Amino acid sequence: MAKTKRQKPKSRAAAKKPARKVVKLAAKKPVKKANGNGKSNGLPKPSSKPWGQAGLALQGVRVLDFTHVQSGPTCTQLLAYMGADVIKVERPGVGDITRGQLRDVPGADSLYFTMLNGTKRSITIDSKHAKGMEILNRLIKTCDVLVENFAPGALDRMGLTWDYIHKTNPRMIVASVKGFGPGPYEDCKVYENVAQCAGGAASTTGFREGPPLVTGAQIGDSGTGLHLALGIVTALYQRIRTGRGQKVLCAMQDGVLNLARVKLRDQQRLAHGPLTEYSQYGEGVPFGVAVPRAGNDSGGGQPGWIVKCKGWETDPDAYLYFITQAPVWNEICDVIGEPTWKTDPDYATPKARLPRLKQIFARIEAFTMTMTKFEAMELFNKHDIPCGPILSMKEIAEEQSLRATGTVVELDHPTRGKYLTVGNPIKLSDSPARVERSPLLGEHTEEILSKVLGYSAAEVADIKSSGAITAPDKSKAAA
Numbered sequence: 001m002a003k004t005k006r007q008k009p010k011s012r013a014a015a016k017k018p019a020r021k022v023v024k025l026a027a028k029k030p031v032k033k034a035n036g037n038g039k040s041n042g043l044p045k046p047s048s049k050p051w052g053q054a055g056l057a058l059q060g061v062r063v064l065d066f067t068h069v070q071s072g073p074t075c076t077q078l079l080a081y082m083g084a085d086v087i088k089v090e091r092p093g094v095g096d097i098t099r100g101q102l103r104d105v106p107g108a109d110s111l112y113f114t115m116l117n118g119t120k121r122s123i124t125i126d127s128k129h130a131k132g133m134e135i136l137n138r139l140i141k142t143c144d145v146l147v148e149n150f151a152p153g154a155l156d157r158m159g160l161t162w163d164y165i166h167k168t169n170p171r172m173i174v175a176s177v178k179g180f181g182p183g184p185y186e187d188c189k190v191y192e193n194v195a196q197c198a199g200g201a202a203s204t205t206g207f208r209e210g211p212p213l214v215t216g217a218q219i220g221d222s223g224t225g226l227h228l229a230l231g232i233v234t235a236l237y238q239r240i241r242t243g244r245g246q247k248v249l250c251a252m253q254d255g256v257l258n259l260a261r262v263k264l265r266d267q268q269r270l271a272h273g274p275l276t277e278y279s280q281y282g283e284g285v286p287f288g289v290a291v292p293r294a295g296n297d298s299g300g301g302q303p304g305w306i307v308k309c310k311g312w313e314t315d316p317d318a319y320l321y322f323i324t325q326a327p328v329w330n331e332i333c334d335v336i337g338e339p340t341w342k343t344d345p346d347y348a349t350p351k352a353r354l355p356r357l358k359q360i361f362a363r364i365e366a367f368t369m370t371m372t373k374f375e376a377m378e379l380f381n382k383h384d385i386p387c388g389p390i391l392s393m394k395e396i397a398e399e400q401s402l403r404a405t406g407t408v409v410e411l412d413h414p415t416r417g418k419y420l421t422v423g424n425p426i427k428l429s430d431s432p433a434r435v436e437r438s439p440l441l442g443e444h445t446e447e448i449l450s451k452v453l454g455y456s457a458a459e460v461a462d463i464k465s466s467g468a469i470t471a472p473d474k475s476k477a478a479a
């Protein structure tokens with residue numbers, strides 16, 4: 001594997017005090033202190049060495065990151081968090097298009113970009129310039145993994161076909177995100193919501209009476225990036241045995257379908273009768289030929305619904321998700337003040353309750369409307385009744401336990417200042433996450449040319465004047 005210069009994990013940006021009010025979750029267990037860096041990730045201390053001293057999990061893996069927008073960058077950011085040296089190749093003068101999209105601070109890289117490209121290095125290379133291709137060739141020889149999510153055919157048009165890359169570096173793993181796998185749509189460009197629709201998620205999301213809905217969670221982009229990261233790590237593992245790289249392909253349609261697999265389960269169950277846990281069953285509405293939208297019904301066998309809490313009239317997030325889990329039915333009846341439901345044959349068994357779920361949740365809601373979602377959470381948790389507050393993004397941004405575990409991290413950026421990002425949601429007991437700010441466009445170009453690729457100072461000067469790493473001079477072009 002390639003040697004990395006960045007051997008020592010830098011300390012993560014410390015969790016800072018929030019500027020404003022902190023909403024406290026009714027956490028039953030205090031946040032534990034653990035691990036060598038003084039932070040808790042909820043895992044035991046590693047056996048012998050202090051946390052992180054054994055190096056990061058993917059230390060020594062070098063990634064040629066040809067990704068843009070969201071799906072690919074999600075994948076490579078995770079690899080970087082795990083310790084890989086991720087070198088992001090961007091078009092000179094332009095960079096990843098998201099640098100300028102949804103800009104909130106004039107002149108600074110957008111949050112869209114900064115939150116998906118942390119802990120990477122940026123080099124600008126024009127892949128359509130002969131000298132640029134020479135630099136890319138050197139990168140291909142020195143990297144372990146190439147990740148890309150261009151439109152179908154774009155990498156081949158650059159001359160970087162699988163055959164060419166494999167011949168140049170037989171150990172190279174070439175990982176791609178595409179919208180669709182081989183088939184009628186393989187040549188199509190795809191964005192998040194297209195994948196949510198084509199992967200079966202949208203047709204099963206929303207309310208029965210309304211149109212299909214996409215979800216706020218980016219299951220098409222970030223979800224597929226996650227799948228790709230697993231494919232890459234798996235290929236790296238197999239390479240230990242074979243010595244050979246391989247192609248890894250994740251289609252966004254496939255990734256979404258994988259996340260929506262319970263709905264394909266339900267599609268097959270439909271052939272054997274109605275889906276009794278869907279509230280439309282209790283309401284006497286017949287099922288059609290395909291899995292319907294289920295509103296806020298629980299996806300599993302324990303009926304659940306979203307109920308109002310105190311303040312719902314003015315606060316759009318004053319709600320609680322409540323699950324009428326069968327093993328705690330007696331506790332639910334006692335807490336909401338319906339003790340007779342414990343023995344009443346219309347309510348005492350899960351089967352008897354199914355046609356009455358609407359009425360049961362209305363009763364639960366009448367109770368939860370007398371308290372805030374946090375008070376309700378505290379009360380129900382005392383009785384082991386599963387429920388969860390609907391947290392707004394404001395509340396998540398201010399939630400201290402997420403800062404303490406490094407799931408939400410505050411970073412400092414030279415042009416935009418402080419910003420929040422999502423750190424590594426995957427915690428490893430022997431490998432702390434390395435969460436650093438995103439690079440400026442081309443920030444590491446010279447460093448990579450000289451220190452990674454071994455170009456001399458004179459060669460770097462030549463490259464600079466060649467136009468391979470700089471944006472075309474528009475004034476010259478116009479003249």
Ligand code: COA
Nearest residue numbers: 069070071090091125126127149150151154157179189190
């Ligand atoms: N130097 C020179 N040219 C470069 C370059 C560089 N460093 N980096 C990219 N380019 C060129 C590519 O070669 C391509 O040129 P070509 O079409 O002439 O061959 C061009 O930039 C644009 O690439 P493309 O991927 O087609 O961008 P797009 O903006 O038209 O499409 C997507 C964007 C996301 C729709 C498309 O990339 C796609 O479908 N990707 C796969 C699915 C995916 O990941 N979607 C989710 C995005 S979050």
